[in-house]
Structures are given as C-alpha cells and as structure tokens.
Amino acid sequence: MLLPLALLVPLGFSVSHIAQSGAADPGPLGLAAIYVVMMLAAHFVLVLAGHRGDPLLLPLVATIGGIGLVMLNRLPQGLRGTGLFGLELGMAETQLLWFGIGLAAMLVVAVGLHDDGFLRHYKYTWALGGAALLVLTFLFGVEENGARLWIAAGPVRFQPGEAIKIVLVVFIAGYLAEKRALLTGATMRIGFLKIPPVPYLLPMIAIFVMVMLIVVVMRDLGTALLFLGIFLTMLFVATGRRSYVLLGILLFVAGSSVAYNLFDHVRIRVNNWIDPFADVSDAGYQTVQALYAFGRGGLFGEGLGQGLPTIAGRLPIPALETDFIFAAVAEELGLIGAFAVLALALALVFRGLRVAMLARDDFSAMLAVGLTTSLGLQTLIIVAGNVKLIPLTGITFPFVSYGGSSLLASFVVVGLLLSISHRSSVAGPDEARAP
Amino acid sequence: MTGEILRVLLLVLQLGFVALLYLILLGFARSLLRDLRSAEQAQLASQAGLGRLAVLESPEDVPPQGRTISLGPINSIGRNVNNTIFVEDDFVSANHAMLTFRGRSWFVEDQGSTNGTYVNGHRIDRPVALSYGDELTIGRVRMRLER
Numbered sequence: 034m035l036l037p038l039a040l041l042v043p044l045g046f047s048v049s050h051i052a053q054s055g056a057a058d059p060g061p062l063g064l065a066a067i068y069v070v071m072m073l074a075a076h077f078v079l080v081l082a083g084h085r086g087d088p089l090l091l092p093l094v095a096t097i098g099g100i101g102l103v104m105l106n107r108l109p110q111g112l113r114g115t116g117l118f119g120l121e122l123g124m125a126e127t128q129l130l131w132f133g134i135g136l137a138a139m140l141v142v143a144v145g146l147h148d149d150g151f152l153r154h155y156k157y158t159w160a161l162g163g164a165a166l167l168v169l170t171f172l173f174g175v176e177e178n179g180a181r182l183w184i185a186a187g188p189v190r191f192q193p194g195e196a197i198k199i200v201l202v203v204f205i206a207g208y209l210a211e212k213r214a215l216l217t218g219a220t221m222r223i224g225f226l227k228i229p230p231v232p233y234l235l236p237m238i239a240i241f242v243m244v245m246l247i248v249v250v251m252r253d254l255g256t257a258l259l260f261l262g263i264f265l266t267m268l269f270v271a272t273g274r275r276s277y278v279l280l281g282i283l284l285f286v287a288g289s290s291v292a293y294n295l296f297d298h299v300r301i302r303v304n305n306w307i308d309p310f311a312d313v314s315d316a317g318y319q320t321v322q323a324l325y326a327f328g329r330g331g332l333f334g335e336g337l338g339q340g341l342p343t344i345a346g347r348l349p350i351p352a353l354e355t356d357f358i359f360a361a362v363a364e365e366l367g368l369i370g371a372f373a374v375l376a377l378a379l380a381l382v383f384r385g386l387r388v389a390m391l392a393r394d395d396f397s398a399m400l401a402v403g404l405t406t407s408l409g410l411q412t413l414i415i416v417a418g419n420v421k422l423i424p425l426t427g428i429t430f431p432f433v434s435y436g437g438s439s440l441l442a443s444f445v446v447v448g449l450l451l452s453i454s455h456r457s458s459v460a461g462p463d464e465a466r467a468p
Numbered sequence: 469m470t471g472e473i474l475r476v477l478l479l480v481l482q483l484g485f486v487a488l489l490y491l492i493l494l495g496f497a498r499s500l501l502r503d504l505r506s507a508e509q510a511q512l513a514s515q516a517g518l519g520r521l522a523v524l525e526s527p528e529d530v531p532p533q534g535r536t537i538s539l540g541p542i543n544s545i546g547r548n549v550n551n552t553i554f555v556e557d558d559f560v561s562a563n564h565a566m567l568t569f570r571g572r573s574w575f576v577e578d579q580g581s582t583n584g585t586y587v588n589g590h591r592i593d594r595p596v597a598l599s600y601g602d603e604l605t606i607g608r609v610r611m612r613l614e615r
Contacts, residue, residue, distance in 0.1 A: 037492045044488065048481045057474055089499060096492055336482045366486060373489050380496050387503070 035076055035092050038099055039069045045103030045337060052338025064125055068102055075136045082144045085458040086451035087388055093381045094432055094447055100374055101433035102128060104361050107338055108354055113435055124354060124435060131437040135444030142448030153396050156207030163200035166193040167246060194256045195442035201260060202403035208236055209271040210395035240264055245288055252298055255426025259410055261285055266406045267399055306424035322350045323357050323419055326364040334367025354435040356427045359419045382409035388454040397453045404446045518569045525610040530556035543567040545606055559583050559607030574598040574613060583607055
C-alpha cells in the first residue's frame with residue numbers, strides 16, 4: 034500500500050509547482066522523496082523488528098499525511114517555519130522534520146512497548162501529570178487568538194493539550210478496565226436515572242471537572258468537546274449504558290450555555306456560527322472566506338496549485354495551514370478530494386476500532402477505543418467547524434494540519450495502537466512478556 | 469501554443485493526482501472488505517454452533533427424550549453431574565465418553581466406560597471421527613449428531 038504513495042506525493046508536488054510557476058518543470062522533489070523514504074523506512078523497521086501489528090495503520094497515516102504535506106508545500110513557505118541552529122526551515126520543511134520525529138516516536142512506542150503495565154498501574158500518576166500540565170498552562174500559558182494553548186520553554190513551544198489528551202485516555206482506560214464491573218453492576222436510583230454508587234462515580238466527575246477547567250484555562254471549546262467526547266465514548270463502550278451518555282450530553286449542554294454567557298470568545302464563536310455574514314470583514318471573516326473556498330472548489334476543485342488567490346498579499350483564510358487545511362484541500366481538490374481524505378480518516382478509525390475489538394485485555398481495548406476516538410473525533414470536530422456545521426473551534430486535523438505537537442501526539446497514538454495490535458496478535462500473554 | 473499544451477498537461481496531471489488518490493483509496497477499501505469477510509467467516513464457524521446432539525431415546529428422560537443439546541468444542545458425557553452432558557442411566561459410567569471438535573470435525577472417545585460407547589451400532593476402541601447424522605449410543609441413551 035505504500036508503493037502508490039511513492040508516486041502520489043511527488044506527483045502532488047510537481048503538479049502544484051507546474052500550476053504555480055507556469056513552466057513544464059517538475060520542480061524540486063527533494064521533500065517529497067524524503068517523505069516517501071521516511072515512510073518506507075518506518076515500514077521496513079516494523080517488518081524487520083518482526084512487528085505483527087495492524088498492517089494498514091501506517092499506510093493510511095502515510096497517505097493522509099502525504100496529502101497534508103502536498104498542501105503545505107503548495108502554500109507560501111514563509112507562513113510558518115523555524116530557525117534551527119542557523120538553518121532556516123520553511124513550513125513544509127518544518128512539517129517534514131516533525132514527521133520524522135513523529136515516526137521515530139511511533140516506532141519507539143510500537144516496537145519498544147512490550148508491556149503496558151507502567152501505563153496501567155500508574156494511572157493516577159499519569160492523571161496527576163496531566164493535571165500538572167494543565168496547571169502549568171494556566172500559569173505560564175501563552176495566549177493566542179483568545180485561546181491559551183501554548184507553553185513556551187525557551188525557543189521551544191508546545192501544546193500541552195496534545196499530551197494531556199493521551200494521558201487522559203490512558204487514565205480513563207485504566208480506571209474503566211479496573212472498575213468496569215462496579216460501574217455496570219451496582220446501581221443507585223435517582224428518579225428515572227440509574228447511576229452507580231457515588232464513590233465509583235467521583236473520578237468520573239473529576240474528569241468532567243477537568244474538562245470544564247480546560248474551557249476556563251485554555252479557553253478552548255474544541256479541546257473540551259474532544260475530551261468530553263472521548264470520555265463519554267469510552268464510558269459507553271465500557272458499560273454499554275446509554276444513560277451515561279445522555280447525562281454527559283445534558284451536562285455538556287448546560288456547561289456550554291454557562292460558557293456562552295460567561296466568556297466573550299465563546300460567544301463570538303457561536304455568533305459567527307449562527308450568522309458569519311453579520312460581521313463579514315472582522316469576526317466572521319475567517320468562516321466566510323472558508324465557505325467561499327468550499328464554494329470555489331465545488332465538485333472537482335480548482336485544481337491542485339490553482340486555488341487560493343492571495344488577497345493583498347495575504348492568504349484569504351487566516352490559520353489556513355492549521356485549522357482550515359481542510360478548506361484548502363476542498364478548494365483545490367473539490368468535494369471528491371475532500372471526500373477521499375475523509376474516507377481515509379474513516380478507514381483509520383475503522384482499523385483502530387478493529388484493534389480494540391481484537392485486543393487481549395480490557396485495558397488494551399479501552400485504550401485503543403479512546404485513542405481511536407481521539408483521532409476520529411478531532412477530525413470530525415475540525416471538519417464540521419470548517420464547513421460551519423458546528424461553531425468553529427481551533428483544533429488540528431490529525432496528520433494534515435501544520436503543527437509539531439499535534440503531529441507528534443498523533444504519531445504516538447498510532448504507535449500505541451500498533452503496540453496493542455501487536456500484542457494481541459502474538460499468541461499468549463506469557464509469550465508476549467518473554468525477553 | 470505552448471501555453472495551451474501546458475494547460476492540458478496540467479489538467480491531465482491534476483486528474484491523475486485525484487485518480488491515483490482514489491486508486492489508493494480503492495486499495496484500502498478492498499483490504500478492509502477482505503478483512504471484514506474473513507472475520508465474518510471466522511465468526512460463522514465459531515458461532516453458528518459446531519453441532520448439536522438430538523436425543524432419540526432416553527429411558528430415564530435425563531437428558532429429556534426429543535431434546536437437542538447444543539455442543540461446545542469439548543463435551544464430556546457421563547453419569548457424574550460435573551459432565552457437560554449429564555446422563556442419568558444405570559448403564560452409563562461416571563465419566564463415560566468425550567465428544568470433541570478438533571480442527572474441522574467431531575471426534576468421540578471412550579473414557580474407559582464399563583459398557584462401552586457405540587457409533588452407529590459399533591463399539592469403539594479408539595477415538596473415532598463422527599459425521600453429522602451419525603448415531604451415538606451410550607448405555608441405553610441414543611443420540612444423533614446434527615448440524
């Protein structure tokens with residue numbers, strides 16, 4: 034499955050180069066070549082290590098990431114970039130560097146993680162670490178576009194939300210795997226709702242409070258929605274109770290309306306969603322331009338490299354390379370191209386859930402469900418925000434958007450999925466632990 | 469003129485990109501489907517039951533005559549209540565016979581019973597493969613293996 038990719042990415046690079054330069058010249062293909070070689074190398078490392086994890090995960094990720102890299106390479110390179118040891122890297126180059134780091138992290142997790150004991154046994158420690166990161170963000174966070182997502186440590190900036198996401202999934206998986214019987218068995222009745230006894234419910238409430246804190250601390254509705262969605266999905270998978278999900282949704286609606294009344298930035302987002310044309314030149318500008326981009330793209334798209342005329346030297350959509358990368362894909366590749374990207378993401382989710390179904394134990398299964406949900410829901414939230422189905426919230430499109438933290442976290446997620454599926458396909462638990 | 473050619477070339481390449489993307493997608497869809505189908509078959513084999521035993525004759529009515537017993541992969545038959553198939557009959561030993569599904573077919577093996585195990589009327593002295601429709605006699609109880 035990786036071989037057609039070796040053609041796809043260089044083709045995308047040269048098509049956009051031809052379209053932009055107007056000369057019949059494939060243009061520089063170095064980055065595309067490095068990308069393909071990196072993916073093939075990662076694949077061969079897995080094969081040589083005798084890894085028996087899901088064979089489709091990496092090719093799917095490589096294809097989705099390849100489309101993202103083609104788009105990022107095609108945008109003006111000065112948009113983002115890093116200076117590293119006197120070496121100036123453009124946007125696509127920086128992204129490629131993060132692809133390399135992410136793939137390495139994925140391989141370490143997939144091949145090196147023989148035993149998930151340290152994840153399972155220290156779940157409260159992990160949760161504490163996540164909470165500490167949250168506190169750090171609150172104290173030292175850098176605010177950007179009304180959301181406090183970044184921690185700057187010297188020259189390196191990272192988004193703690195991405196790390197918190199994984200830690201949260203690990204904690205919930207550990208907790209649910211351990212207390213599953215208690216949560217499904219014993220019940221207390223409050224009115225028509227059957228709920229488990231309060232002591233077992235407390236950590237769950239703690240998680241919910243943490244999610245709400247994210248809204249306050251990070252001022253980020255998207256991350257909060259993502260975390261809540263992951264939490265409810267895992268709770269539902271573990272217990273099979275609809276009442277929990279219903280309760281969670283009711284709490285979310287209540288929480289959202291509180292947030293709407295309390296915070297300006299939330300109100301602006303919602304008002305933009307209801308009517309972006311009310312303030313076309315300022316608040317609604319981004320959303321309106323994105324809608325125009327989808328309109329220009331139509332069914333077959335403007336053609337790779339031919340969309341997005343700059344307005345007064347600037348790109349029409351702010352945050353195009355991160356939050357609105359899907360709008361860029363839809364404009365240049367049209368509905369069919371956007372559909373293909375979504376189908377690939379869907380296939381990734383499908384494989385992730387398959388890993389969960391085949392998992393050897395409850396913890397692994399819950400972990401796989403949570404991680405897969407995080408990838409799928411993140412895609413869903415940002416795409417729905419792009420097309421104005423829900424209020425826009427700034428989160429990344431996994432493997433497509435520009436951004437190091439997101440890319441690294443997504444690769445760690447895939448590494449964990451690979452590790453889980455490897456352990457479930459290797460015969461017994463004892464053999465898996467043998468040195 | 470060269471502009472025209474370039475535009476056509478560009479269009480062809482752009483279409484090629486989307487076509488290639490869909491080709492890759494098709495490849496993924498095919499392997500997903502293949503995986504689903506094999507999973508389905510594996511499930512059919514494991515779930516649709518490996519087989520059942522129809523009780524044709526049971527003088528003490530334990531198991532009840534006319535009842536069908538669904539079988540797991542390993543079934544022990546005997547007068548001891550710990551057997552998966554408990555048979556109340558004076559001519560049946562405590563641990564009388566084993567009925568197991570191995571690979572693709574059923575086998576029956578006598579467990580050193582006093583009165584023996586009969587397949588289609590013949591006493592067995594080693595593990596014997598059973599076909600669906602074969603009659604199994606244990607003591608005075610007659611049963612037939614069904615799908």
